[in-house]
Amino acid sequence: MHAPSGDRAPEDVCMAVAxxxxxxxxxxxxLHEQSIRCLEKIGVMVKSEAVLKSLELAGAKVDYRKEIARxxxxxxxxxxxxxxxxxxxxxxxxxxxxxLPVQEYPLLSxxxxxxxxxxxxxxxxxxxxxxxxxNFSRIADAMDGIDICWTTVTAHDVVQKALAVNSLWTALQNxxxxxxxxxxxxxxxxxxKQVELAxxxxxxxxxxxxxxxFSVISCSIAPLCFEKAEIEAQxxxxxxxxxxxxxxxxxxxxxxxxTMAGTLENINAENLASNVITQIASPGAPFIYSSESAPMxxxxxxxxxxxxxxxxxxxxxxxxxxxxxxxxxxSSWGFETVEPGIESSLSEAVNVVLNTFSGTDEMSGxxxxxHAKGAALEQVxxxxxxxxxxxxxxxxxxxxxxxxxLDVIEAVGHGGTFLRHPHTLKNFKTEMLVRDxxxxxxxxxxxxxxxxxxxxxxxxxxxxxAVPELPRDVLKEGAELIRTYERxxxx
Numbered sequence: 402m403h404a405p406s407g408d409r410a411p412e413d414v415c416m417a418v419a420x421x422x423x424x425x426x427x428x429x430x431x432l433h434e435q436s437i438r439c440l441e442k443i444g445v446m447v448k449s450e451a452v453l454k455s456l457e458l459a460g461a462k463v464d465y466r467k468e469i470a471r472x473x474x475x476x477x478x479x480x481x482x483x484x485x486x487x488x489x490x491x492x493x494x495x496x497x498x499x500x501l502p503v504q505e506y507p508l509l510s511x512x513x514x515x516x517x518x519x520x521x522x523x524x525x526x527x528x529x530x531x532x533x534x535x536n537f538s539r540i541a542d543a544m545d546g547i548d549i550c551w552t553t554v555t556a557h558d559v560v561q562k563a564l565a566v567n568s569l570w571t572a573l574q575n576x577x578x579x580x581x582x583x584x585x586x587x588x589x590x591x592x593x594k595q596v597e598l599a600x601x602x603x604x605x606x607x608x609x610x611x612x613x614x615f616s617v618i619s620c621s622i623a624p625l626c627f628e629k630a631e632i633e634a635q636x637x638x639x640x641x642x643x644x645x646x647x648x649x650x651x652x653x654x655x656x657x658x659x660t661m662a663g664t665l666e667n668i669n670a671e672n673l674a675s676n677v678i679t680q681i682a683s684p685g686a687p688f689i690y691s692s693e694s695a696p697m698x699x700x701x702x703x704x705x706x707x708x709x710x711x712x713x714x715x716x717x718x719x720x721x722x723x724x725x726x727x728x729x730x731x732s733s734w735g736f737e738t739v740e741p742g743i744e745s746s747l748s749e750a751v752n753v754v755l756n757t758f759s760g761t762d763e764m765s766g767x768x769x770x771x772h773a774k775g776a777a778l779e780q781v782x783x784x785x786x787x788x789x790x791x792x793x794x795x796x797x798x799x800x801x802x803x804x805x806x807l808d809v810i811e812a813v814g815h816g817g818t819f820l821r822h823p824h825t826l827k828n829f830k831t832e833m834l835v836r837d838x839x840x841x842x843x844x845x846x847x848x849x850x851x852x853x854x855x856x857x858x859x860x861x862x863x864x865x866x867a868v869p870e871l872p873r874d875v876l877k878e879g880a881e882l883i884r885t886y887e888r889x890x891x892x
Contacts, residue, residue, distance in 0.1 A: 415800045415801075416504065416797050416798070416799060416800070417797070417798045417799075417800050418504070418505055418795055418796075418797050418798075419758060419794055419795055420758055420759075420760045421712070421716045421755060421758040421759055421760070422716070422720065422760075423713055423716035423717045423720060424716075424717055424720050424721075428662075429720060429721065429724060432662070432665055432666055432669055432717075432721060433669070433721070433724065435666050436666055436669040436670040436673055437474045437477060437673075439625075439666065439670045440471065440472040440474075440477060440670055440673060440674055441471055441472065441473060441474060442471070443471075443625065444462075444464075444469045444470050444471035444472065444625070445469070445470055445472070445625045445626065445627065445670075445671075445674045446467075446468050446469055446625060446626040446627065447468060447469075447470050447626075447627045447632060447678070448468055448626070448627065448628055448629040448632070449627070449629045449632050449633050450465070451633060451636075452627070452632050452633065452636060452678060453465060453468065453470055455636075455678075455681050455682065456470045456472070456677070456678070456681065457470070459476055459677075459681045460473055460475070460476045461473070461476060461677075472673075472674060472677055476677060477673050477674075477677055480676050480677045480679075480680040480681070481673070481676065481725045481726070481727075483680040483684045483685055484676055484679070484680060484685075484686075484687075484688045484725075484726075484727060485685055485686075485687055485688075486502075486726040486727075486728075487500060487501065487502070487728075488500065488501045488644055488687040488689065488728050489611075489612055489613065489687075490508075490549070490579045490613070490616065490644065491579060491603075491612035491613050491614045492577060492578045492579045492614055493573065493576075493577040493578075493602065493614055493869075494577035494578070494869075497548075497577060497578040497579065498579075498612070499548060499549075499579060501689065501728035501762045501763065502728045502729075502762045503762045504797060505792075505795050505796065505797045506757070506792035506795035507732065507757060507761045507762055507763055507764050507795075508548035508549055508762065508763045508764075509546060509547055509548055509549070509734055509763075509764055509765070509767055509785070509788055509792075510541075510547065510548065510549035510550065510551045510581060510763065510764070510765040510766075510767065511537060511541050511547060511549075511550060511551045511553045511765065511766075511767045511768050511776075511781060512551065512553055512735060512765060512766050512767060512768045512769035512773050512776050513551040513552060513553060513581075513583030513618070513765060513773075514552065514553075514554070514555050514583045514584060514773075515529060515553060515554045515555065515768075515769065515770070515773060515774060515775050515776035516528065516529060516554070516555050516557075516774060516775070517529060517774065517775045517776075518533055518554060518775060518776055518777060518778075519740075519741060519770065519775065519777045521777070521778050521779065521856060521859055521860060521863075522860075526775070528555075528557045529554035529555050529556065529557060529776070530556055530557060530558045531556035531558055531559055531567065531571055533554050533556070534552065534553060534554050534556050534568060534571045534572065534575075535571050535574070535575045536575075536778060536863060537553035537554055537768065537776065537778065537781065538550050538553070538571065538572045538574075538575035538576040538580075538868075539575045539576065539862070539863060539866055539868055540768075540778050540781050540782065540859060540862055540863065540866075541553070541576055541578065541767075541781060542575065542576040542577055542578060542866065542868050543862045543866040544767075544781065544782065544785035544786075545785070545789060546767070546784070546785030546786060546787075546788040546789040546792075547578070547767060547781070547785050548578065548579070549578060549579045549580070549581055549763065549765075550572055550576040550578050550579070550580050550581070551580075551581050551583050551618075551765055552565075552568035552569065552571075552572050552580070552581070552582055552583045552584060553768060553776055553781075554776050555584070556568060556571065560887040560890065560891055562587055562887075562890040562891065563587075563591075563883065563886055563887045563890055564584045565582055565584040565585065565586045565587065565591055565595065566591060566594050566595055566598065566883060566886055567883060568582060568583070568584055569582050569595050569598060569599070569615060570598050570879055570883060573598070573599065573602060573614070573615070573871075574868075574870075574871055574876070575868050576868060577868055577869060579614060579615065579616070580614065580615040580616075581615065581616050581617065581618060581646065581765075582595065582615060582616070582617045582618065583618050585620070585630065585631055586617065586619075586630065586631065586634035586638075587630050587634070587890070588629075588630040588633050588634055589633045589634055589636070589637040590889075591630075591634060592617075592633075592634040592635075592637035592638050592641075592643075593637055593641075594882065594883075594886050595615070595617075595638075595643075596609065596637075596638070596641045596643065597882060598879055598882060598883075599613075599614055599615050601875050601878055601879055601882075602614065602871060602875060606641065609641065609642070609643075610641060610642030611642070613642060613643050613644060613687070615643065616643055616644035616645070616646060616687075616689070617634075617635075617638055617643060617644075617645055617646065618646045618648050618691075619631055619632075619634070619635045619638075619645050619646065619647055619648065619675070620648045620649075620650055621647070621648070621649055621650075621671045621674075621675060622656075623649060623650055623651040623652065623656035623657055623667060623671065624651070624656055624657055624667050624671075625667070625670065625671060625674070627674075627675070627678070632678060635647075635675070635678065635679065635682075636678065636679070636682035636683075637682075638686075639679045639680075639682040639683040639686035639688075640682055640683045640686070642683075642686065642687065643687070644687035644688070644689055645675075645679055645686070645687070645688055645689065646689040646691045646730050646763075647671070647672050647675035647676065647679070647688065647689065647690065647691050648691040648692065648693050648730070649667065649668040649671040649672060649691065649692045649693075649694060649718075650692075650693050650694060650704075651664050651667045651668050651671070651692070651694040652694065652695065652696070652697050652704055653694070653695070653696040653697060653710065653714075654696060654697040654699065655697040655702070657694070659696075661710060661713060661714065661717070664694060664696075664714060665714065665717045665718060665721065668692045668694055668714075668718050668721075669718070669721045672690045672691070672692075672721075672722070672727075673725075675688070676688045676690075676727070688727060688728075689727065689728050689729065689730050689762075689763070690718075690721075690722035690725070690727035690728070690729045690730070690731070691729065691730040691731060692714065692715070692718040692730075692731045693733065693765075694714050694718070695708055695710070695711050695714065696708045696710050696711075703772065704772065706733070706737055706772050706773075707745070707749050707752065709752065711733075711752060711756060712752055712755045712756045712759070715731050715732040715733075715756050715759035715761065716758070716759040716760065718731040718759070719731040719732065719759035719760035719761045720759075720760060722760075722761075723760060728762045728763075729760070729761050729762050729763070730761060730762065730763035730764065730765070731759055731760075731761040731764075732756045732757055732759045732761040732764040733753075733756060733764055733765055733766040734753065734756070734757055734764050734765070734766045734767060734784065734788055735753070735766030735767055735768065735769045735780070735784050736749075736750065736753060736784070737766065737769045737770060737771065737772050737773060738770065738771070739770060739771050739775075740770070740849050740852070741770065741777045741779045741780045741783065741849060741852040741855065741856070742780075742783070742848055742849030742850070742851060742852045743783075743844070743845065743846050743847070743848055743849075743851075744847060744848070744849065745846055745847070746846060746847060747846050749846075750846050754791055757791065757792070757795075758794075758795070766784070767780075767781050767784035767785055767788070768780045768781035768784060769784075778856075778859040778863070779852055779855040779856040779858075779859045780852075780855070781859070782855040782858050782859050782862070783843060783851065783852070783855045786840055786843060786855075787843060787844055789837075790836070790837060790840075790844070793834050793836075796834055798832070804828070804832075806824055809822055809824040843855070
């Protein structure tokens, strides 16, 4: 475990927080060098003529026929300098405003874009709807362990070409925390519509830019490819000051080299290229380095979220993000078994827990089932409460002369006891972390027995928890904006 020094205001003070360090300095440097070489020699495929033109104007070598942009080191590092090192993650309720990077444990969000749910009343597995998205958003709002609300499930009953717009609007109505939009945004017009909707709530685009109440997940296509609609939307979000989570989904052995080092290089190169595009679109735009990467299960061809490498990829990616000073989203949280509960083995559960020590600022996954294909309300409750316990390991400890307490050691003397010393009384409440045993049984591995209790809490929460309603005029205008946009994209 590695405890970084952090910002030392007084010269003799630092904050110790547990972190998993994977790469040594030479390995980190080699990954950086090879990422730069990759971007200069191999380049990235960008399927947007407009973005390619902006890259060429900034100094990239562009082959328009092959849609390849080769990025010189000077451009990459200039854009690293332009990216803000601190990002505001606003919320409808200012009490839920957050900042990145975090000083202790990472911010947790729900899973995203699940296509089915286990009905909380019948247990039936069924496709998800917009009402389900509203319910997941309300549960996330109520859970103390959830900091950010992803658009958790796919609303199959809305116009699919307007899925991102509808998902954002539903989540913002039913959640007062920061919202992250997961569905792919269908180009610049879609991005502008999302900005317009959020601006209705905060008052204006200028206010939204100052304190964005939503951010977006923008995925590259590994290896080294950016799709037209997604990357043009990313440029539009950058101009509006909306934080972009640039998620590399490098699958070792499939869309990135099977080696750990090769996967980490691909993650790093894609993020550096994505930041270049972001900063060219709008210098100083908020950018979040991200990876949702894992090896391929060689038996099934699917991403293996239970692989040993998952934690190490997260730690390596988190470490590279910190090298450049980027806020990061490089880890996940949740047990993702087929049924609500923790069907994982002890080793698999430990893998999930260690994954959170990667040094990431954000992570996602609460509520996920079946490798994120499904989601359950009771699983959000379970994952949230268990996370509240686990995150205690990342409690921030102050290291300074007063807490080292040489004067106290001298006063107590050889063979003495510290129990009666005032220093103990003064500090034990912040230094002694007491385990909450009320829901200890919720952490049993290879078990679904706790699911019924969590299901009861989820039902109770849906019945009792109220999210403040948006003003009627805002609701009316937002609904009309969406109807107009749906007609446009459906025509």
